[in-house]
Amino acid sequence: MKRSVKQIIMNGLVCGAILVIDLLSKAYIAGHFKLFQSHEVIPNFFSITYIQNRGAAWSILEGQTLFLIGIAVIAGIAMIYYFIKSRPEQKLLRLGLAMVFAGMLGNLIDRVVLGYVRDFLDFVIFGYDFPVFNVADMGVTIGMAVIILQILMEEYAQWKYKRSMPKQ
Numbered sequence: 001m002k003r004s005v006k007q008i009i010m011n012g013l014v015c016g017a018i019l020v021i022d023l024l025s026k027a028y029i030a031g032h033f034k035l036f037q038s039h040e041v042i043p044n045f046f047s048i049t050y051i052q053n054r055g056a057a058w059s060i061l062e063g064q065t066l067f068l069i070g071i072a073v074i075a076g077i078a079m080i081y082y083f084i085k086s087r088p089e090q091k092l093l094r095l096g097l098a099m100v101f102a103g104m105l106g107n108l109i110d111r112v113v114l115g116y117v118r119d120f121l122d123f124v125i126f127g128y129d130f131p132v133f134n135v136a137d138m139g140v141t142i143g144m145a146v147i148i149l150q151i152l153m154e155e156y157a158q159w160k161y162k163r164s165m166p167k168q
Contacts, residue, residue: 004088011083011098018102022135023109026118038122049122051132054115058131065111072108076101092150099143106136 033039033050040047055062083097110117119132 007088007091007094011094014095015098015102015105018099018135018139019106022102022106022139025135026106026110026120029120030118033120045124047122048120049132051119052114052116053119053132054117057137065115069108069111072104072111076104076108079104090150090154092146092153096143096146096150099139099146101143103136103139103141103143106134106139110136 029048029050033048035050035052038047038049053059054065056068061068079097079101083094083101086093086097107117117134117136119134119137121134121138122132123130
């Protein structure tokens with residue numbers, strides 16, 4: 001099997017795993033917690049708190065469900081395009097796109113089916129009560145970090161190459 005095909009299959013499995021874990025964890029929380037119910041797991045640090053987010057991150061654009069669905073669809077098409085156009089050696093870019101796509105898809109499914117996104121991971125970090133989020137959000141955030149890492153590595157390689165060239 002060609003390396004590129006293997007890579008695509010592996011990225012598809014990563015995408016599928018994130019999506020399944022996201023949807024199953026949301027279903028479990030929604031089925032076992034009442035809205036706004038919270039269970040402290042690690043005192044003063046981590047709780048499971050069930051909320052319904054009708055906006056985007058930090059509840060911005062609250063109530064703009066159709067707009068957020070449209071943005072997600074456009075972003076999904078762009079991610080597929082960039083994945084197809086990426087080079088096989090851009091493994092981190094492809095992995096990051098698969099992770100971001102899975103997160104986008106998990107939250108998109110919630111928005112389309114329910115009209116809101118189910119969030120439940122609740123952290124207090126250095127006294128800051130971080131907005132409640134879900135596994136899909138983790139996929140988006142970690143995936144973007146992986147994409148940025150790929151870009152930085154490519155920029156560094158290009159800088160190093162240019163620096164090694166004889167000055168004219």
